Amino acid sequence: MRRESLEWISDEAERRIFQRRTLFALGIIGLVFCAILLRLFVLQMIRGESYLALSERNRIREYRITPPRGLIFDRNGRLLVDNRLGFNLIYNPASRKKRLDDEQLRIISTILGLELDELKDAMKQASIYKPSRIAVDIDYSTVAKLEEAFNIIGRDTGFEIQPTPKRNYRYPQVVPHFLGHMGEVCIAHLKSEPGVYREGDLVGKAGIEKALEKELRGKAGREWVEENAFHQRIRTLRLEPATPGKNVYLTIDLELNLELVKIFGQRAGAAVVMDARTGDILAAHSSPWFDPSIFGRSLSPQVWKQLESDPSHPLLNKVISGLYPPxxxxxxxxxxxxxxxxxxxxxxxxxxxxxxxxxxxxxxxxxxxxxxxxxxxxxxxxxxxxxxxxxxxxxxxxxxxxxxxxxxxxxxxxxx
Known part of the structure; x- marks a missing residue:
């Protein structure tokens, strides 16, 4: 059979050459096949578990749940500081199914009070793993306008209105210098307490908000979500609820502080009312005052310059930082x-x-x-x-x- 199959080759030497080439080609094919089998063995048997874990990590995503921050009360249990619902506009390329042209983007930028190039620059900073924040703490009227715009241009453009907790100072004129204010977490803070904060979180930057940060912040929760290849949510697999922060009660009396505010008006100065029997601070007012909530959102250079250059120094806590004859x-x-x-x-x-x-x-x-x-x-x-x-x-x-x-x-x- 073998000789008959080679009868079309007339010369014996040529037949031998052909046989050697055939055997060589079969050997190469055999080696490649063995290499494939060996690779499959390594992937399936030796490294199978690690690749399975990697696949699970790609399929199952962990999300952090921000805890409600603790409340602050006066000595009589009257609420001074609580939390409110705020809104951020983010851009997430993972949820985008269609692109917007310049005219459609200009609708969004006009609502936000941004230049078109500013909006585009903010969008360029986003990735499927890290959405970018386009606007922070937008008001309800702006949210309504954006919702109306998304009804027209579509809701699968990558833009999302994200609810987020914000600090609410009910009486901004009452001891703002002592209550302090919130601000975005810095890199040093992120490194000093890894896992506690994430980029973009708000932390206490001054006053009681800073001094009692660990008590007020609570403990973040976690949610494990199954997603598809487009990072779209399929179902929740596991949920660990967030633990709210602890409430804080101060020695100050709200009514006394409101009375000091009324007495000072716009005049610069400071006053303290203390209980001589216990040393409790019942009232402490530094005038003029500032609204601490402005630090919880993006502070414009114009507003900061106005506060810093004000000759009456509203940012200075004159009660404890001013130098006066006793x-x-x-x-x-x-x-x-x-x-x-x-x-x-x-x-x-x-x-x-x-x-x-x-x-x-x-x-x-x-x-x-x-x-x-x-x-x-x-x-x-x-x-x-x-x-x-x-x-x-x-x-x-x-x-x-x-x-x-x-x-x-x-x-x-x-x-x-």
Whole structure:
């Protein structure tokens, strides 16, 4: 049979060459087939589990559920800070099924108050794994206009209106410097607490929002979702609900603070109301004030420049950061120092003629006619300036400074 199949080759040498070439080709085919079998064995038997896990990761996606932030109340349980529903406009190429032309994009950019090129630049930053935020904390009227536009141009364009929790300061004029404000998490924060935050999260940047960040933030939940090859949701496989943040109760009284706001109006200054028995801060107002919610969204350079250049310094917490003469608050310190060093006794008297002279300078008492002869108790009751000028002179500058430092003057308070 073999010889008959080669009868068409007349020359014996040519037949042998053909046989060798045939055997060589069959050998090559055999080696390739063995290589394929070996590769299949490696993929299926040796590395099968790792590839299965990789396939599962591509099919099953994990989403983070942002926890509701804790609420802040005054001493009487009246709500000062809570959460509200906000909206961000994001662009997600994974959900896009059709492209928009420039005219359609211009409709969206006009609603958002953006230039067309600005919108396009923001869209270019997106990928199927990381959508881009086009607009942050858009108001309800803008949401309504966008919804109407999407009804016309279509809802499969990659644009999505994303609900997101935002901080709501119910009384922005009440202790905004102490309540603090929220801002987008920085890279250093992301690195210091990996897994706790993700890019774009809002965290406490100042005041109580920052000091009690760990208590207020809560714990994020997780949701495992099955998706198809186009990253479209099929079903929820597993859900771990988020844990809300803890509520915080302050010592301040809302009504007292509103009264301070009314008294100051637009005048610059600061005031504190303290319970002398407990040390509780009942009210603390720094004027003028600012709305802390502006820091929870994209702050325009114009607004920031206006706040920063304001001569009345609304961003400065004048209660704890302003430098002012202590005034009559320092009189008890003078009295205690005098008692400590034996300069006077509670029964000692000092005469106030209404004026005190130091070198060529004259300092008047608030009562221009003077208080006359005063004991220590009466001097404190009348808040006599001259009495404490004279006593301070007898104590001496060095001893007075030493005693004042012992009382905490000249040291960091640890507040703010």
């Amino acid at each position: 005034g009559s608050v320092f009189k008890p310190v003078v009295a205690l120092a005098a008692l400590k060093y034996g300069v006077l006794t509670p029964e000692s008297t000092v005469f106030c003629p209404g004026i005190y002279r130091l070198g060529s300078f004259e300092y008047r008492c608030w009562k221009r006619d003077g208080h006359g002869l005063l004991s220590l108790h009466r001097a404190i009751v009348e808040s006599c300036d001259v009495y404490f000028y004279r006593v301070a002179e007898q104590v001496g500058i060095d001893r007075l400074a030493e005693f004042a430092r012992a009382c905490g003057f000249g040291k960091r308070t640890g507040i703010g």
